[in-house]
Amino acid sequence: MVNLSRNKNLLLKNLANLQLAIALLLVIGVVIAVGTIIEQDQSLTFYKENYSELKPLFGFLTWKVITFLSLDKIYTAWWFLLLLFLFGSSLLACTFTTQLPSIKTFKLWKFINKPSQYKTLSVNDNIKFGFSNTVAYNCNDNRYHFFRQKKKGYGYSGLLGRIAPVVVHASIIVLLLGSSIGSLSGYTAQEIIPVGEIFHVQNLTKFGNSTYVPQDLSCRINNFWITYTKELKTDQFYSDLSLLNEDGKEIKRKIVFVNEPLIYKDIVLYQTDWDIVGIKLKLENEQNFQIPLKRITKGGNRFWFGSLNFGSAQSTANTNLTVVINDLKGKIALYNSQGEFLQELQLGESFVTQGNTKVQFADYITSTGLQIKSDPGINIVYFSFLLLMVSIYVSFFTYSQIWFVEAKNSVALGGKSNRAVLFFQQEFRQILKRSINIRS
Numbered sequence: 001m002v003n004l005s006r007n008k009n010l011l012l013k014n015l016a017n018l019q020l021a022i023a024l025l026l027v028i029g030v031v032i033a034v035g036t037i038i039e040q041d042q043s044l045t046f047y048k049e050n051y052s053e054l055k056p057l058f059g060f061l062t063w064k065v066i067t068f069l070s071l072d073k074i075y076t077a078w079w080f081l082l083l084l085f086l087f088g089s090s091l092l093a094c095t096f097t098t099q100l101p102s103i104k105t106f107k108l109w110k111f112i113n114k115p116s117q118y119k120t121l122s123v124n125d126n127i128k129f130g131f132s133n134t135v136a137y138n139c140n141d142n143r144y145h146f147f148r149q150k151k152k153g154y155g156y157s158g159l160l161g162r163i164a165p166v167v168v169h170a171s172i173i174v175l176l177l178g179s180s181i182g183s184l185s186g187y188t189a190q191e192i193i194p195v196g197e198i199f200h201v202q203n204l205t206k207f208g209n210s211t212y213v214p215q216d217l218s219c220r221i222n223n224f225w226i227t228y229t230k231e232l233k234t235d236q237f238y239s240d241l242s243l244l245n246e247d248g249k250e251i252k253r254k255i256v257f258v259n260e261p262l263i264y265k266d267i268v269l270y271q272t273d274w275d276i277v278g279i280k281l282k283l284e285n286e287q288n289f290q291i292p293l294k295r296i297t298k299g300g301n302r303f304w305f306g307s308l309n310f311g312s313a314q315s316t317a318n319t320n321l322t323v324v325i326n327d328l329k330g331k332i333a334l335y336n337s338q339g340e341f342l343q344e345l346q347l348g349e350s351f352v353t354q355g356n357t358k359v360q361f362a363d364y365i366t367s368t369g370l371q372i373k374s375d376p377g378i379n380i381v382y383f384s385f386l387l388l389m390v391s392i393y394v395s396f397f398t399y400s401q402i403w404f405v406e407a408k409n410s411v412a413l414g415g416k417s418n419r420a421v422l423f424f425q426q427e428f429r430q431i432l433k434r435s436i437n438i439r440s
Contacts, residue, residue, distance in 0.1 A: 012093045012096070012097050013093075013097065015089050015090050015092075015093035015094075016090065016093040016094040016097045016098055017090070018094075020090055021087065021090045021091065021094065024083060024086055024087040024090060025087060027083060028080075028083055028084070028087060031074060031080060031083065032074075034071065034074065035071075035074040035075065038061075038066060038071050038072065038074075039072075040072060040073065040074060040075070040206075041072065041073060041205065041206040042072060044063070044067070047063035047066055047067065047072060048063045050063075051063040051066055075183045076183045076184065076208050076209060081180060081183075081184075084176050084179075084180055087176065088172075088173050088176045088177070091169045091172055091173055092169075092173060094169065095166055095169045095170070099165055099166045099169065100166065102162070103159070103162055103163065103166070110154055110401075110403075111147075111149060111152040111153075111154050111403070111405075112152070112154075112403045112405060112414070113152065113405060114405070115405055115407050115412035118403065118405075118412045118413065118414035119414075121403070121414035121415060121416050122415070122416045122417070122421060122424075122425075123414060123415050123416070123424070123425050123428045124412070124413060124414035124415075125412075125413050125414075125432060126410045126411065126412055126413070127410065127411050127413065127432065127435070127436065128409075128410060128411070131411055131435050131436065132151075132153060132404055132406055132411050134434075134435040134436075135153070135404055135411070135413065135431065135432070135435045136148055136153055136155070137435075138431045138434050138435050139155040139402055139431060140155075142157070142427065142431060143157050144156060144157045144400075144402060145157065145159075151405060151406035152403075152404070152405050152406075153402075153403065153404045153405070154401070154402070154403050155401070155402045155403075156399070156400065156401045156402075157398075157399075157400050158397045158398045158399040158400055159399065160394055160397045161394060161395060161396070161397030161398055161399045161418070161419075162399050163394055164391045164392075164394045164395035164397075165391075167387055167388075167390055167391035167394060168388065168391045170387055171384045171385070171387035171388040171391060172384070174380060174381075174383060174384035174387060175380075175381060175384035175385075175388075177377070177380055178377035178378070178379075178380030178381035178383070178384060179377060179381060180377070181376055181377030181380065182208075182375040182376060182377035182378060182381070183208050183377075184208040184209055184210045184211075185208055185210045185211055185212070185374075185376045185377070186206075186207075186208055186211065186373070186374050186375040186376060186377070187201075187204055187206060187207040187208070187211045187213060187373070187374050188204070188205050188206040188207070188371065188372070188373050188374075189201045189202070189203050189204050189205060189213075189371070189372040189373075190203055190205050190272070190369070190370075190371055190372075191203055191369070191370050191372065192273070192275055192367050192368070192369050192370075193219075193221050193367055193368060193370065194221070194277055194365060194366070194367040195221050195222075195223060195224050195365070195366050195367065195368070196220075196221060196222075197220070197221055198218050198219065198220045198221075198244065199218065199219055199221075200215060200217075200218050201213050201372050213374075216245065216246035217243065217244070217245065217246075217264075217267070218243075218244045218248075219241055219242065219243055219244065219269065219370075220241070220242045220244060220250075221239060221240070221241065221367075221368055222240035222241065222242055222253075223239070223240040224237070224238065224239050224240070224274065224366045224367070224368045225237070225238055225328075226238075226274070226327075226328045228329065234327070236257050236258065237257065237258070237271065237274050237368075238255050238256070238257045238271070239255070239256050239257070239271055239368040239370070240253070240254075240255050241253065241254060241255075241256055241262055241269060241370075243262070243264055251264075252264050256269060256270070256271045257271050258270075258271050258272075266374050266375060266376050266378060266379075267372065267373070267374045268372070268373045268374070269370050269371070269372050270370065270371040270372075270373070271368070271369070271370065272369045272370060272371045273368075273369025274366060274367065274368050274369055275295060275366065275367045275368075275369065276293050276295070276304045276325060276328070276364055276365070276366055276367075277292065277293060277365050277366070277367050278290045278291060278292045278293050278306070278364075278365035279291055279293060279306065279323065279325070279332075279361060279363070279364055279365060280361075280362040280363045280364070280365060281308075281359055281360065281361060281362060282359070282360045282362045283357065283358070283359060283360075284357070284358040284359075288362070290365060291306045291307070291308060291323070292306055293305065293306040293323070293325065294306065303324060303325065303326045304324070304325045304326075305322055305323060305324045305325070306322070306323045307320060307321070307322055307323070308320070308321040308322075308323060308359075309321075320336070320337040321334055321335065321336060321337075321342075321353075322334070322335040322336075322337075322339075325364075328364060328366070330346045330347040330348075331344055331345075331346060332344065332345045332346070332347065332361055334351065345361060347361055347362075347363070347364070348360070348361065348362070349361065398417055398418065398419050398420045398423070398424065399417065399418045399419075400415060400416070400417040400418075400424050400427070401415055401416055401417070402414070402415040402428065402431075403415065413428075413432065415428050
């Protein structure tokens with residue numbers, strides 16, 4: 001049992017070593033920097049194309065090295081989580097072996113016996129014999145915890161300021177815990193869903209080793225629209241979303257747009273993109289049909305096109321038309337089979353084909369792009385930030401100490417403070433002055 005206790009104390013002492021904590025923090029910082037250089041959570045094809053063996057980065061970094069060392073998924077790699085665990089254990093060991101015991105010692109009385117020792121304190125003075133009781137009274141009046149033992153006295157205030165390092169350590173440990181839970185259990189998905197459809201989260205782009213995607217929750221796209229500025233530029237695009245439970249009942253509904261997501265528990269749905277997947281047409285006999293559209297992106301611009309065929313192989317009125325759409329403003333361009341421009345129509349307008357068929361462009365079939373994120377550890381991370389802010393506030397409390405000892409004909413006084421020295425000197429002089437005035 002003795003050897004076991006010694007080994008335990010030795011382990012805690014080694015974990016609480018300041019040099020070890022600094023080294024771990026430095027390594028974690030370097031790894032995070034590497035994670036910002038190497039793109040995370042991309043496909044294998046991406047790494048093969050960008051980190052080929054023919055042109056390795058820095059002369060050695062190829063896709064094989066990246067995937068073998070899990071540099072493509074650093075924040076969920078076992079060795080990175082091990083680094084975080086060791087760093088958290090080091091902070092925890094330091095808290096329990098050094099900081100908490102030191103707080104206990106700060107609460108104990110520490111008498112100074114010899115008047116000559118007072119000269120080493122930041123402030124010191126001598127007053128007439130018999131003033132020690134009034135000094136103790138005024139220290140208590142200034143919220144000092146004062147202790148008296150025969151001819152010696154000791155007081156302290158601002159013990160709360162000594163707790164700040166403990167709170168800082170606690171906030172970092174909670175932050176590591178929350179971020180680790182988020183990395184292991186969280187996920188990110190990207191979905192492109194047509195208006196009116198109901199979907200479950202399926203297209204995961206990022207996930208952890210313990211990720212669970214709930215299947216009892218679905219989402220319906222009620223509507224999608226875009227607003228434009230006076231200059232006819234895209235202002236904002238909106239999606240009307242409904243979250244449904246396993247019985248298909250709506251549990252939450254919200255119109256989302258960029259920087260205004262829908263939040264439900266630890267799931268957040270962001271508006272990210274949009275697309276036009278087709279266009280609805282109506283014939284003169286009230287028959288409806290739709291044609292698919294294909295998106296082309298070139299030089300930062302994009303447009304959609306589709307084909308119309310109103311004839312047949314036996315018909316002399318056979319005609320092929322191409323529909324081109326640039327946005328959702330309602331303008332639709334028509335081209336013939338030779339690529340010649342025919343006319344421009346607004347949504348809702350009709351045109352007549354060569355076969356005397358009247359066709360109306362009824363509506364667009366749009367889809368919305370959503371990013372779904374889940375981070376079960378996000379509230380823990382927020383709580384760690386709260387602790388950190390509390391520690392900053394608590395650190396402003398000044399820890400001050402005052403001593404006195406009675407000699408033959410005088411009383412030696414002195415004190416020190418860990419910060420705000422000028423304020424403490426002023427407070428010390430005021431206590432001394434009030435003590436003399438009371439006796440006088």
